[in-house]
Amino acid sequence: MPFIANYTVAQGLNCSQLVITDTSSYASEAKVTFTYRRLYLYKADGTTIKFPSGSVTDYINFSFAGYPTDQITITGIDQDYGLRIVMELNSSAPQVGSIYTKSSVAALTCYTNTALYNVAQIAATSPIRLNDPVFYESWSQLQTEKDAAVVAATYGDQFSADAALKRAKNLINQSSIKF
Amino acid sequence: MISNQLVTDYIKWADVSIFLASDDYQKQRYYEWKDETQKVRVIYLVNEVLKWGQPYLVGTEGYDEVATYSYALIGQWLLEAATIAATGTGLVIGTPVIPTSTAGAAGTITVTVGALGSPIPANTNQYTNPIMSNRTIIVIVDNVVIQPNLPSGFTYTFNNATGTIIFSLNLSVNQVLTVIYI
Numbered sequence: 629m630p631f632i633a634n635y636t637v638a639q640g641l642n643c644s645q646l647v648i649t650d651t652s653s654y655a656s657e658a659k660v661t662f663t664y665r666r667l668y669l670y671k672a673d674g675t676t677i678k679f680p681s682g683s684v685t686d687y688i689n690f691s692f693a694g695y696p697t698d699q700i701t702i703t704g705i706d707q708d709y710g711l712r713i714v715m716e717l718n719s720s721a722p723q724v725g726s727i728y729t730k731s732s733v734a735a736l737t738c739y740t741n742t743a744l745y746n747v748a749q750i751a752a753t754s755p756i757r758l759n760d761p762v763f764y765e766s767w768s769q770l771q772t773e774k775d776a777a778v779v780a781a782t783y784g785d786q787f788s789a790d791a792a793l794k795r796a797k798n799l800i801n802q803s804s805i806k807f
Numbered sequence: 808m809i810s811n812q813l814v815t816d817y818i819k820w821a822d823v824s825i826f827l828a829s830d831d832y833q834k835q836r837y838y839e840w841k842d843e844t845q846k847v848r849v850i851y852l853v854n855e856v857l858k859w860g861q862p863y864l865v866g867t868e869g870y871d872e873v874a875t876y877s878y879a880l881i882g883q884w885l886l887e888a889a890t891i892a893a894t895g896t897g898l899v900i901g902t903p904v905i906p907t908s909t910a911g912a913a914g915t916i917t918v919t920v921g922a923l924g925s926p927i928p929a930n931t932n933q934y935t936n937p938i939m940s941n942r943t944i945i946v947i948v949d950n951v952v953i954q955p956n957l958p959s960g961f962t963y964t965f966n967n968a969t970g971t972i973i974f975s976l977n978l979s980v981n982q983v984l985t986v987i988y989i
Binding site: 629632634635636640641649651653654655656658741744745748749751752753755758764767768771782 | 845848849851852853855856859860863864869872873875876913914915916917918919922923924925936938983
């Protein structure tokens, strides 16, 4: 059976953190056959997120020795991004039919979700705020941008996902006058 | 404090209420020239916040306020929504999708039963992976999609909380289990 690289991406309540878990099955190729495992977190502008923060390489060293549980927590995420995440493995004995690189687009929406939560709390404690068209329209717009980012990422459209999240960030930056 | 189970109920009822409210407000707009359709959007906005916060914030004061607000918003349709949600037919089938993470892209897991290092030993019927918890899954065994909760035949049950699949029959060596989670 060929080896197929795979991973999952998750974000919890701490928006500065991103958890990536290698879910590849190493039944067909044991971990010792791989010389390295790397992650690339490409932003929409083509630059990469560096981790650890002082790193000078474009890739994150997701080594088997350093991360025996196959899970890495990347810190220092400063805002929501549409990210193209690439996991690259290098096999010393590559097999025909195996796939050693996995790439997908993820929309990081934690900061936007936190803002949406804060707005919902304002509405819950002071429902009369919904009579303010700026409040309602801004809230609705923020949700629309988040939904758009998630859908765009599902279809692998990193740039649309990132653009939606940047529009959401602009709304959040104007929270004091919008909400 | 509002329990996690009650929050799940609120989310389900709000999911149904969105459709019921849409219907009512459209009629109102048509027959009475009174447009309150914006309220449907508010139910959606609050419910999305409830879904996002459920894995992390249940029991906190702020989350309780939002949950109570959602409950108040859907009050007009509550009885009907609860009835529909409880039947498991109609607008809602099963439980709503409550993502653990907003960044949680869909993914697949492939496991060969009984292979070296496989998490499923041969002649067992259970597979657990926390990645699948709070997800909707599609289960495929040897390229055949398996239906859940059938009264007989090869079927499975899924514990959404733990991410555990329990098959009705044992899996044999070299069978290939593929799980698509969304």
